[in-house]
Amino acid sequence: MSLPAFIDLTVEEQATELCSYFKALGASNVDDDQNSDLSNIVAVADLCFKEGNEGEAEGILNSIVSMLVLLPNEKAESIITTFCQKLAKPPSNKLGLICLRVLSVLFHGLDPVSSTRYTVYHTLVKVAGQVEQIKSVFTDLDKMRAQLGPCKPNNEQMQKLLRILHEALLNSRESELASKVMVELLSTYTTENASQAREEAQRCIVASLADPHTFLLDHLLTLQPVKVLEGALLHDLLTVFVTEKLSAYLKFYEEKKDFVEGLGLKHEQNLRKMRILTFMQLAENSVELPFETLEKQLQLTEDQVEEFVLQVLKTKLVRARMDQLNKKVLVSSTMHRTFGKQHWQQLRELLTTWRTHLRQVKDSMLTIVNEQAELLAQQS
Known part of the structure; x- marks a missing residue:
């Protein structure tokens, strides 16, 4: 240069x-x-x-x-x-x-x-x-790692860098990138030193819950600093957003209203997110969701269901279409709220089946080609 x-x-x-x-x-x-x-x-x-x-x-x-x-x-x-x-x-x-x-x-x-x-x-x-120009320096974690890789910064240096990067992204209103950086920071801690990042883990959870565009939260539970919070109310609230339905959140909020609001979380935003997460969970287990079921599970009125389903589809977390005539939602696919061992097994089975079908197609094509070649040879 x-x-x-x-x-x-x-x-x-x-x-x-x-x-x-x-x-x-x-x-x-x-x-x-x-x-x-x-x-x-x-x-x-x-x-x-x-x-x-x-x-x-x-x-x-x-x-x-x-x-x-x-x-x-x-x-x-x-x-x-x-x-x-x-x-x-x-x-x-x-x-x-x-x-x-x-x-x-x-x-x-x-x-x-x-x-x-x-x-x-x-x-x-x-x-x-x-100077609010952080995007001119940082665009994603992979590129940053590639740039810094040869000089081999140690773990403590990376933690210091990720902290100041997170702060800079927040100041520049880049909340999505800031969240990814915070998760990266928490992933640098081990069982031995995870307690040192307790406050950062708390801020990460609250920011993720408050972000209207963040719905998949199960990865947070695997972070060591988050595991340190097990037994605390904030960890319980996170678990509700990861695995439970709307009714569980409403029960938590009813009992711990002051705690939730003390975190700076807005109840109406929490309701919206929990309704979407509950819809995703319902869609995992059924390809047809009657409006009546949605009204009951999501605590919506009859005239609110269609508008809500449109909101869900805009997130692209679920692929579906509405059958207004028969008052039901037909689900094509959905993102999983959690991706555990059983999901990996399902994916493995799916890929194995796909590979088998490809081999069958290949064998069939070879048979056709060989037969055509033999036919041409006989004609000549």
């Missing part, structure tokens, strides 16, 4: 120019008459923000970047860490966007196996969150 440069000079000449620039801004730790150490230049890098010239500031910072990427690994870590600290809290949104571009250049300019790439990426996420 080509890196922006301060000016077409040698590294030594470039350092001298930078020293002159920062000395004019009042820096006392640089000397433009001698080759000042790069660490001294980096230590005053944020002085360029005071000039008010964004274009000049970006040029200065890119000049420093072009020197940082040339540092040997044993010298790079402390200097690049200091540089990131100087750019981590830009004084304005415009300067924040500059810092974002400069840090991106640095990240991609470093050796893929350099441990300092983690530090730079962490700062990138922090700055992107401040």
Whole structure:
């Protein structure tokens, strides 16, 4: 990758120019008459923000970047860490966007196996969150893992990164991505240290329950920090949303109304989600659902059923069609609320049957081809 440069000079000449620039801004730790150490230049890098010239500031910072990427690994870590600290809290949104571009250049300019790439990426996420540009840095977990993979961040580093990434996504109103990041964070904990993430597990559960677009929640129960909450009311409420029907939620709410509302959850939204989840569970066991059954199980009036079914179909969790004449819903397929051992066995049986049918089709086609070939041979 080509890196922006301060000016077409040698590294030594470039350092001298930078020293002159920062000395004019009042820096006392640089000397433009001698080759000042790069660490001294980096230590005053944020002085360029005071000039008010964004274009000049970006040029200065890119000049420093072009020197940082040339540092040997044993010298790079402390200097690049200091540089990131100087750019981590830009004084304005415009300067924040500059810092974002400069840090991106640095990240991609470093050796893929350099441990300092983690530090730079962490700062990138922090700055992107401040200027609400997180999508320019992060789009999905797989891509992030691929980018950071070669530099091999340890588990503690990944936890710190995922925390700040989750915060940045929430600030940017990317709730769906934020939820995925939180689940990823909780999955980094083991039985031994799961209790350390107790509060994060609680926030994850509440956010998932509150999200109007999140319906499949069984994966949360497998996370170690969530297992730590077993026996707590919040874990009981989550279990209701994972396995129970609407009637169980209504009973829980009646008995623990203050608790549910104290979590910031809205009862009407909970009702909507539980009705959809109950519908899914009913659809798992029957291909025909009479309106009368839906009225009873979902506690709806007769004139509410059709509108509700349309809402369910919009989620794409269930494929079905309504037979208004006979007052029933004909189910084609549905997502499973939970995917346990029996479901894996069913999937295995389905795939095995499918493979057998394909072999039969293949054998039949070969028979036809051979017969045609023999017929042509006889005719010739």
